[in-house]
Amino acid sequence: MSGSNAEISRDDVAHLxxxxxxxxxxxxxxxxxxxxxxxxxxxxxxxxxxxxxxPPMSHAVPLSNVFRPDEVRPSLTPEQALAAAPQVDQQRFAxxxxxxxEA
Amino acid sequence: MTDxxxxxxxxxxxxxxxxxxxxxxxxxxxxxxxxxxDSDVHAFLHVDVDGALATARAVDDARAGGTAVHPLAGVPxxxxxxxxxxxxxxxxxxxxxxxxxPPYDATVVARLKVAGLPILGKTxxxxxxxxxxxxxxxxxxxxxxxxxxxxxGGSGGGSAAAVAAYETPLAVxxxxxxxxxxxxxxxxxxxxxxxYGGVSRYGLVALASSLxxxxxxxxTVLDAALLHQLIGGHDPLDSTSIDSPVPAVVEATRxxxxxxxxxxxxxxxxxxxxxxxxxxRFDDVVALLSKAGADVVEVSCPSFDYALAxxxxxxxxxxxxxxxxxxxxxxxxxxxxxxxEVPSAEEVMSASRAAGFxxxxxxxxxxxxxxxxxxxxxxxxxxAQKVRTLIxxxxxxxxxxxxxxxxxxxxxxxFRFGDKLDDxxxxxxxxxxxxxxxxxxxxxxxxxxxxxxxDGLPVGVQLLAPALAEDRLYxxxxxxxxxxxxxxxxxxxAQAPELEVRT
Numbered sequence: 001m002s003g004s005n006a007e008i009s010r011d012d013v014a015h016l017x018x019x020x021x022x023x024x025x026x027x028x029x030x031x032x033x034x035x036x037x038x039x040x041x042x043x044x045x046x047x048x049x050x051x052x053x054x055p056p057m058s059h060a061v062p063l064s065n066v067f068r069p070d071e072v073r074p075s076l077t078p079e080q081a082l083a084a085a086p087q088v089d090q091q092r093f094a095x096x097x098x099x100x101x102e103a
Numbered sequence: 104m105t106d107x108x109x110x111x112x113x114x115x116x117x118x119x120x121x122x123x124x125x126x127x128x129x130x131x132x133x134x135x136x137x138x139x140x141d142s143d144v145h146a147f148l149h150v151d152v153d154g155a156l157a158t159a160r161a162v163d164d165a166r167a168g169g170t171a172v173h174p175l176a177g178v179p180x181x182x183x184x185x186x187x188x189x190x191x192x193x194x195x196x197x198x199x200x201x202x203x204x205p206p207y208d209a210t211v212v213a214r215l216k217v218a219g220l221p222i223l224g225k226t227x228x229x230x231x232x233x234x235x236x237x238x239x240x241x242x243x244x245x246x247x248x249x250x251x252x253x254x255x256g257g258s259g260g261g262s263a264a265a266v267a268a269y270e271t272p273l274a275v276x277x278x279x280x281x282x283x284x285x286x287x288x289x290x291x292x293x294x295x296x297x298x299y300g301g302v303s304r305y306g307l308v309a310l311a312s313s314l315x316x317x318x319x320x321x322x323t324v325l326d327a328a329l330l331h332q333l334i335g336g337h338d339p340l341d342s343t344s345i346d347s348p349v350p351a352v353v354e355a356t357r358x359x360x361x362x363x364x365x366x367x368x369x370x371x372x373x374x375x376x377x378x379x380x381x382x383x384r385f386d387d388v389v390a391l392l393s394k395a396g397a398d399v400v401e402v403s404c405p406s407f408d409y410a411l412a413x414x415x416x417x418x419x420x421x422x423x424x425x426x427x428x429x430x431x432x433x434x435x436x437x438x439x440x441x442x443x444e445v446p447s448a449e450e451v452m453s454a455s456r457a458a459g460f461x462x463x464x465x466x467x468x469x470x471x472x473x474x475x476x477x478x479x480x481x482x483x484x485x486x487a488q489k490v491r492t493l494i495x496x497x498x499x500x501x502x503x504x505x506x507x508x509x510x511x512x513x514x515x516x517x518f519r520f521g522d523k524l525d526d527x528x529x530x531x532x533x534x535x536x537x538x539x540x541x542x543x544x545x546x547x548x549x550x551x552x553x554x555x556x557x558d559g560l561p562v563g564v565q566l567l568a569p570a571l572a573e574d575r576l577y578x579x580x581x582x583x584x585x586x587x588x589x590x591x592x593x594x595x596x597a598q599a600p601e602l603e604v605r606t
Contacts, residue, residue, distance in 0.1 A: 017469060020456075022453060032469060039470060046409055046413050055492055057489075057492040098448050
């Protein structure tokens, strides 16, 4: 990826799209590169005030260790869980090949 | 006979209790209204005629049989298409979820069902709540009932327009950076973003998990309070849900008294970039509050200048992670890539997401992927999280001085379709005043403040309070609503043009 400035090239977008698992068309790559550069230039202003001594905030209401009693509760039946699946095989989600083997 | 669609939820509840109107009559009246105007407004993505009437009949039977029911039982409601509804389609305005019927209810929806509110249907929205105009819905935009050539705000434009067009007295929205409040402002309706954790997020399709909140969309402050009371409160199914009682919002609404309250005008929100008519109506409200005995002062929140930038790093980062679940494996769209004989799961996932996501969703996922990349994380996401701390500190300092903060809700009135569609940054600016509340987790409310002189379109004023102090928002909003209604001789929506009724 390009260096310290916020310029994003067409190839950068292609790399990011691959990481995000979205096939982008040539048109989309050409359009997104300048748009993302403009947006990034604008949002990069956060660095101006983010001094080292300021703690980061990830959540408005920090809660930790939220537990519930370990007891059995009603849950979806296999039929309900599979009802919206694109493809089903023997009460399982049928998926395309995962590894590089021949089908 | 009274047109039942013009009644508030509170008035309908009274009419039910007095046995003057049945839930079936009220529900049918709203279904008829939807049939008559929604081909123009397009607030709904799905209407559940049979389900709504069945609920209404059950409520009427219960009342007739002497069974105690919730006061709002039988009052129709619409639900943003981002909340899971068992048995009803839930698309989030996206092609990737076209036809998906969840096998469970969001907690908010479950509470509506238990209380007996007939669910009229699911309302339109920008795809996965990314937008400020509903133009990013894969199913076409919602039109503003004040002017069908203009946007109704977003992302929850469907819920706001449905309420403004008298298609429903109540709706549920969600607000990640202003998606309840900004549509409220531009449609002349009331919208509330509760304290983060105040309303369960279980069953909301997550956009940015640390910012999302569901809340009421209504025509009056009292209706919002009644709905808030119903949907708020602790939910063990949401680990970020706050385990404390819902603030006394209905009581606060009935108080409607600002005398002696300290109210802060936020210096950073309302100057340059705000339309003259927006500023004028805001100044009117500030003057009214002073006249009613509030102590109004100016308050500075300097870090708010960086809120928009921090938000457009945090939101895409969280969204890119949340939307990774749309992988074409267990539910949703599955598309095979062209020209590949035996595609891999990853190739199918990439092709499905390419076909199923719209422009803005792709833009934000790519942006979030970039911001979270190693080597960029500290400069972007890390810095944005620090700005979040600064904004929370600004709120803390401000609430040492004042009880409630005020600002315009949105910088402009409703704009025309297409005006900002090709300029993402211009679109993002719509949320400039609403975003700080989401970043800090504090509650916000938008209430109509009048019409802008230059275009005759609605303007809203935003009220902000400390976490879990929603009662202050409802108190002040109810006071503003009452003072303005006295000036106008009725609610703002009474000045909206009548929609053409189609049969």
